[in-house]
Amino acid sequence: METSIIISGFGGQGALFAGQLLAYAAMESGKEVTWIPSYGPEMRGGTAHCTVVIGDEPVGSPLVRNPDCVVAMNLPSVDKYEPLLKTQGRLIYDSTLVRRSLRRTDIAGVAIPAHDIATRCGSQRLVNVAMLGALLTLCPLVDLAAVEQALHTHLPARHAALLRPNIVALHAGAAYVKALAETQITARG
Amino acid sequence: MTRELWKGNEALAEAAIRAGVDAFFGYPITPQTELLEYMARRMPELGRTFLQAESEIAAINMVYGAACTGVRAMTSSSSPGISLMQEGFSYIAGSEAPCVVVDIMRGGPGLGNIQPGQADYFQITRSAGHGDFHPLVLAPATVQEAVDLAYISFDLAFRYRTLVLLAGDGALGQMMEPVEMPPMRTPDATQPDWALTGAKGRPPRTITSLYLDADELASVNARLQEKLKTIAAAEQRWECFMTDDADLLVVAFGTVARIAKSAVRAARAAGVRAGLFRPISLWPYPAPVLDGLVDQVQGVLVAEMNAGQMLEDVRAIVRGRTPIRFLGRTGGVIPMPDEITNELTHMTRVNHRTNGAGMKRDVE
Numbered sequence: 303m304e305t306s307i308i309i310s311g312f313g314g315q316g317a318l319f320a321g322q323l324l325a326y327a328a329m330e331s332g333k334e335v336t337w338i339p340s341y342g343p344e345m346r347g348g349t350a351h352c353t354v355v356i357g358d359e360p361v362g363s364p365l366v367r368n369p370d371c372v373v374a375m376n377l378p379s380v381d382k383y384e385p386l387l388k389t390q391g392r393l394i395y396d397s398t399l400v401r402r403s404l405r406r407t408d409i410a411g412v413a414i415p416a417h418d419i420a421t422r423c424g425s426q427r428l429v430n431v432a433m434l435g436a437l438l439t440l441c442p443l444v445d446l447a448a449v450e451q452a453l454h455t456h457l458p459a460r461h462a463a464l465l466r467p468n469i470v471a472l473h474a475g476a477a478y479v480k481a482l483a484e485t486q487i488t489a490r491g
Numbered sequence: 492m493t494r495e496l497w498k499g500n501e502a503l504a505e506a507a508i509r510a511g512v513d514a515f516f517g518y519p520i521t522p523q524t525e526l527l528e529y530m531a532r533r534m535p536e537l538g539r540t541f542l543q544a545e546s547e548i549a550a551i552n553m554v555y556g557a558a559c560t561g562v563r564a565m566t567s568s569s570s571p572g573i574s575l576m577q578e579g580f581s582y583i584a585g586s587e588a589p590c591v592v593v594d595i596m597r598g599g600p601g602l603g604n605i606q607p608g609q610a611d612y613f614q615i616t617r618s619a620g621h622g623d624f625h626p627l628v629l630a631p632a633t634v635q636e637a638v639d640l641a642y643i644s645f646d647l648a649f650r651y652r653t654l655v656l657l658a659g660d661g662a663l664g665q666m667m668e669p670v671e672m673p674p675m676r677t678p679d680a681t682q683p684d685w686a687l688t689g690a691k692g693r694p695p696r697t698i699t700s701l702y703l704d705a706d707e708l709a710s711v712n713a714r715l716q717e718k719l720k721t722i723a724a725a726e727q728r729w730e731c732f733m734t735d736d737a738d739l740l741v742v743a744f745g746t747v748a749r750i751a752k753s754a755v756r757a758a759r760a761a762g763v764r765a766g767l768f769r770p771i772s773l774w775p776y777p778a779p780v781l782d783g784l785v786d787q788v789q790g791v792l793v794a795e796m797n798a799g800q801m802l803e804d805v806r807a808i809v810r811g812r813t814p815i816r817f818l819g820r821t822g823g824v825i826p827m828p829d830e831i832t833n834e835l836t837h838m839t840r841v842n843h844r845t846n847g848a849g850m851k852r853d854v855e
Contacts, residue, residue, distance in 0.1 A: 322496075322667065329496050329669045337496070338666040341522060341605070360633070362753030364666050367827040 303358055305443055306366040308383055309430075310351035311375025316430030320373070321352035323434060326456055327448035328356045336364035349378050356443055371441055373433050374400065375416070384409070394436050396429060412440060412479065419474045425464065428471035435475030439483075446476060494669040499634045499659065500525035502670050503567070503593055506641035508533055511678035512591070513562035514540035516553035521605040522661035523569045523595035547572040551579030551592075558588035559698045561686025563645045563678070567593035569661075570611050571602055573619075580654055581620030584715070585700025587685075589648035591641075592626070593657045595664040598823030606823020607661035607746060612800035615656050616774040623712055626654040627722055628773040632730075632749045634668035636771070642673050649683065651722055658773060660796065662746040662825060728771035729780050733759065737766025739835050740784055742805050743794045744770050747826060751794055754831030765835050773801070778808050785809050790838045793854075794818040794831055806854065814838075815854040 311317040325337040339352040372383040374395040398417035420428035515530040534541035544550035557564035598604040631637035648655045702708035743751040748769040758765040793802045
């Protein structure tokens with residue numbers, strides 16, 4: 303069983319770091335994992351993305367054409383990956399930046415006001431981790447505690463002041479999806 | 492042992508450090524630069540030599556000079572830089588100076604781009620410079636394998652007094668994977684009996700690739716060829732994946748081979764009995780093992796990130812016994828698993844040879 307996740311956004315939004323946190327958490331949870339970035343000119347302010355593949359067996363291809371999950375932090379990312387998602391795949395996108403609705407009906411799209419959540423948690427720079435929290439609530443690939451541990455270990459020392467806000471944002475993103483799911487259950491019930 | 496998440500380039504550097512590299516000389520080039528950056532930080536901490544040269548040509552000649560004194564010397568680069576180093580490779584081969592070179596291949600020819608490629612295959616396996624020689628070329632497919640091969644690379648280089656070339660690509664260099672790092676080795680303090688260490692108290696030694704007398708150079712070449720025969724017999728490395736009952740065989744190396752593993756699993760799930768033969772040593776090519784597999788299969792698919800280079804080795808081994816199909820990607824484009832699976836499915840449908848267009852083609 304392998305699950306592939308693409309995290310995509312503007313360069314500087316932390317898409318690559320969010321993917322690394324996921325990869326560290328997966329490894330610490332005993333899973334096999336690969337992380338591979340786009341490393342071209344995108345790193346200089348265009349869109350940047352990374353692919354994370356998590357599995358029980360050693361991972362073959364670190365790249366996938368049709369991912370299981372996509373975290374889209376901007377509109378170009380939704381435009382690019384919505385058509386590529388697997389049927390029944392999951393697309394989490396930042397509704398603060400992405401104003402259009404999804405075109406596909408055979409995928410599960412979840413809109414997260416990630417910028418608002420991040421700002422409430424202290425900084426716009428927390429968008430990536432808020433969306434990671436949301437992803438892991440929708441697809442429980444690893445425990446949030448494992449991501450917290452990864453933040454403790456791997457958040458660069460120069461960002462030490464952002465450790466607590468990152469953990470808060472992780473849980474705020476998770477809580478938003480949980481609340482969303484409960485609302486839907488209530489609405490259906 | 493603990494597993495840590497390592498980026499390919501940095502893992503290669505740390506593995507070489509733990510293998511006891513004494514001196515690193517290099518010049519930055521994407522997608523390999525993290526290796527050099529890591530060395531720049533770590534080597535001085537350990538009291539070892541790191542020097543950023545003014546060019547790749549200078550770097551390989553520094554490696555050459557350092558290697559002649561018996562120390563473990565190394566450099567790393569990517570395709571255009573490897574081209575610049577070729578003169579040095581040839582002198583190193585002629586002088587039998589042991590050293591390790593990493594090539595994190597990118598799209599070519601020319602400056603090409605910084606995306607992954609495998610189009611240096613001819614260049615690095617055939618001679619990597621003028622004159623008759625082959626480096627020992629090892630092509631890891633995972634970050635762990637890159638570490639394991641880097642860790643033994645100096646042993647191989649010194650055992651045979653040869654150039655060992657670790658051939659990866661931009662994907663391997665840039666990706667992160669869990670790795671178990673081997674322990675730090677205490678470098679062997681004894682100096683080789685050929686090393687130039689100052690002739691105090693002993694007769695002077697010479698290391699050269701210049702032999703003006705034809706008969707003398709011919710005998711040097713005969714000795715080099717004998718050594719290559721020994722390496723060819725002893726140092727073949729490969730992996731067979733699901734080949735026991737395979738009807739179709741994918742042949743691929745490095746990053747494409749690990750992508751092909753996913754494709755083989757997908758093909759199996761769809762009822763196609765596929766397997767993968769992955770050469771780990773590109774020179775010497777593990778020809779006998781592939782030769783043995785050819786008679787059992789109904790077709791061979793060669794997949795590479797080039798226009799068909801290893802393909803020529805595979806053709807020479809298959810010798811027309813089974814159809815060969817080729818899937819090539821150039822320009823830094825990485826083949827996706829489904830492309831390889833589709834080729835395998837296609838091969839089960841056609842039992843006649845067709846003329847494919849572009850990079851997908853039936854070869855013979």
